[in-house]
Amino acid sequence: MDDEKLKTTELVLTAEIYNKTDDLQVDDLPANLRKHYWDDKEGTVKRPLNVTAKDLTILYNIKNPVEIAKSLPFLVYEEFGSQLKLTVFDLGVKWLAKHKQGAKCIQNNPVLAHFYENYDSLDVSYEEAKQKNEPKEVSRQWIDSLISQISGEKETEEVLKLAHILVPEEIDQTLDQLVLNQDQKDEVEKMVKAIQFRDYLTRIGLLEIGKLLFVGPPGTGKTSTARAMSGKLKIPFVEVKLSMITDQYLGETAKNIDRVFELAKGLSPCILFIDEFDFIAKTRSSDEHAALKRAVNTLLKAIDNISLVKHGVLLIGATNHPHLLDSAAWRRFDDIVNFPLPDEEMRQKILEYVLSEIDGTFNAAEIASITDGYSGSDLRMVVREAVLNALMVDRFALNQEDLVRAVGEFNKRSAFNYIPEDER
Ligand SMILES: Nc1ncnc2c1ncn2[C@@H]1O[C@H](COP(=O)(O)OP(=O)(O)O)[C@@H](O)[C@H]1O
């Protein structure tokens, strides 16, 4: 009951303060309230924000909101519209400030922190509350309404067939969970800074930054690293595979490329990840058709015309076949980041990470020493096999033998499907 009173008071005060304070933005609303009150059409939370009995039930699972309202002296319940209204604002303000959990609740709510910052006896900071609160850009709702705003309904459908868009809340692997070498870490850090200090870079006219090419065999973490960067920066991730935007009608391909780049600009700041970058090279050498050349040229021009500093789009290309790229393609990137197969030390770290949630006794160093040539993705597969094999006999704890056996099976399988190294 007490907790329900607290939540109800928090919500009613938040709505009241948000409604009457023009300085407060939609990002100031706590993420759960923002999601609840989100207006898909407008792509924001519209004022005024009202609190109904139903809101309390949905948000906090409060079964008897009317009784809660009646038990608080500063609230009334209006049958008409089933709204909860504040009668004496100052009384509600005082009640929350005095509540033993009040300060904590205010500190986690930027709208309240903004109001209470100068309220005597309370030590809360708006800046701190705001930093802890997730910005709207991490949510699916926000990106969906933005996409439908920047393109018409029909166009939206088309472009979504070409590009896969992730928002930070959907990205499950963080940079900390990836095992990267120092060069990779430095490059990632450089780009994170470039996005953070974009205004400064514009001011000093340093525009040649923000186009990266990730090069390395499959399964070495190229896609995961690019995604994790967008998770870290809390900006959307737009992923396209070149094979997917290449239409059998070549005239469409050039249009598709423009659509994708326009989408990325509309979602700025964001990361535009172009996978299978070598695809352009393949089509180039196999066919001299004029339309095909035009499509490739459209892509190269689109890359030239997009800038991190001007448009807020960080472009990352990725390829497993760098030798297929010609100088016209290489020239477009300001930095090449190598993703080599992991060495023994990195393999050990990847295994330790993958095994960290799994019970049992095993020695990751020994497995690392017998998995030369394995990618990060191969190592994950080995662990998965070991886990599944143990589950076949209803066993949850793994031992070293399970892992060694899974390596053996993996070797047998890859000998069977042998792919020459330069084709991988
Ligand atoms: N260096 C690494 N550290 C941790 N996990 C890795 C690493 N390299 C690959 N993986 C894992 O292998 C899987 C495939 O990686 P991915 O990023 O798709 O590789 P790529 O894009 O280079 O083909 C992912 O689950 C990823 O987490």
Ligand SMILES: [Mg+2]
């Ligand atoms: Mg990939």
